[in-house]
Amino acid sequence: MRLIIGLGNPGSRFARTRHNFGYWAVDALARAWKISFGPGKGDYLAAISSGSGLALIKPTGGMNNSGYPVQDVVAFYKSSIQDVLVIFDDIDLPLGTLRFRPRGGAGGHKGVVSLIRQLGTENFPRLRLGIATDSPMRPSEKYVLSPFRRQDGPVVERVLEEAIAGINYYLEYGSDMTMAQFNTRSSG
Secondary structure, X not given: OEEEEEOOOOOOOOOOEHHHHHHHHHHHHHHHHOOOOEEOOOOEEEEEEOOOOEEXXXXXXXXXXXXXXXXXXXXXXXXXXXXXXXXXXXXXXXXXXXXXXXXXXXXXXXXXXXXXXXXXXXXXXXXXXXXXXXXXXXXXXXXXXXXXXXXXXXXXXXXHHHXXXXXXXXXHHHHHHHHHHHOOOEOO
């Protein structure tokens, strides 16, 4: 089973925050694929695309503990780490930017730190969604847990559309071709 995992924090308190951009991306993909999320066999929600061997996953244990439910879902579906695409917000990239990578470090992102610790590797594909704007971004913990500004709405929507296109392309053509096709674009 190929797993597309969006990182975020569960609950209405965090629903509209920048830190939930990974959740937003898998929610947008679920709408595009006309599938719905339901409870998984652990601390996550799953939306299965029947017959395709694809599942969208939203870990529900909190961003900083994302590694535990991701480890559980990978084991449950007997997926290899290369069958996983993790989507998350990145404060080091400007809003309007998305970056596919076949592997990499955490870059200070505590959700990714948890994944690396639990999975025992940095070698998993990822899609980083930029959230940096000209707003004050320090302390970063406060910035990521705040909503996007109203004027950022059109860019956010374009990023989600580009993410859907990029993920669909990635599923067909893999990391290298997707990086060449999508990492040079900006939705800003």
